[in-house]
Amino acid sequence: MALSARKLHPLFAAELTGIDLRRPVAPAALSAFRAAMDEHAICVVRHDAPLTNEQHIAFSGLLGPMERGPAPKIAGTGIRLPHPEIVDQSNLDADGAVYADGDRRLAYKRANRLWHTDMSFYAVRATYSLLSAHEIPVVPADTEFADMRAAWDALPAATKAEIEGLKAEHSYWHSRVLGDGPEPTEEERRTRPPVRHALVHTHPGSGRKSLYLASHASHIAGRPVEEGRALLRELMAFATRPEFVFAHRWRTGDVVIWDNLCTMHRATEFDDQSYRRDVRRTTVRERDPAAVDA
Numbered sequence: 001m002a003l004s005a006r007k008l009h010p011l012f013a014a015e016l017t018g019i020d021l022r023r024p025v026a027p028a029a030l031s032a033f034r035a036a037m038d039e040h041a042i043c044v045v046r047h048d049a050p051l052t053n054e055q056h057i058a059f060s061g062l063l064g065p066m067e068r069g070p071a072p073k074i075a076g077t078g079i080r081l082p083h084p085e086i087v088d089q090s091n092l093d094a095d096g097a098v099y100a101d102g103d104r105r106l107a108y109k110r111a112n113r114l115w116h117t118d119m120s121f122y123a124v125r126a127t128y129s130l131l132s133a134h135e136i137p138v139v140p141a142d143t144e145f146a147d148m149r150a151a152w153d154a155l156p157a158a159t160k161a162e163i164e165g166l167k168a169e170h171s172y173w174h175s176r177v178l179g180d181g182p183e184p185t186e187e188e189r190r191t192r193p194p195v196r197h198a199l200v201h202t203h204p205g206s207g208r209k210s211l212y213l214a215s216h217a218s219h220i221a222g223r224p225v226e227e228g229r230a231l232l233r234e235l236m237a238f239a240t241r242p243e244f245v246f247a248h249r250w251r252t253g254d255v256v257i258w259d260n261l262c263t264m265h266r267a268t269e270f271d272d273q274s275y276r277r278d279v280r281r282t283t284v285r286e287r288d289p290a291a292v293d294a
């Protein structure tokens, strides 16, 4: 069956049919999928049952070099998902129980409720994120997305001229603290030093210009910190105006793939003490980060 896309928002986002991410994807179907991603930036693929971790990893690996976390510990000794490619975005601890309210790990996860693009705090940016729904609360727990190409297009010419060529400094710890997480220890800080990225870039897949923003962005290189922060706040507010935003209402079995180079996203608030939400993410990078250091 040929791939077909149904638009979910006037500016971006589409639901794809004619592709099943649980099965091997032929090269022609993969090209069609990439073209759909370049056009729509957010693609939803629904399944009647969740992907297995292995299926999730296998499809993600077709899209480029995958992010791999630290080597997993032995199952049952502190990690719920023993796959270095999968980021556990659930509210569940190693034993599958809901995190307690005061848990430091939950506090940091709640910072995902701020608008961001994944991994902008790394020198090698993330391209695609693939979020797979295993268990979804009965109450709304949407993910919202904002279109950074449309936001760029809509900016006043004077703002475009002002910000083109600027670089923002991104830090994982900036967004954790902004999201009411605890101050990191010096040791934690050293694990993720800040990096700089262009604030405006040409989206490689479409050739369209795009903002590259995130709550990880702390200030503007070469400008007084407060002045840079004010500019970033202003741009974040503009880029997340309702007309640029699409909200995805999850169902178990959904996989949502987004292009981090031309969108932002955020998790929305739900009662994470009463409801289980098990969603799992893989992430694809622009290039293999290990190769940079070689």
Ligand SMILES: [Fe+2]
Residues within 6 Å of the ligand: 112, 116, 117, 118, 265
């Ligand atoms: Fe995210």
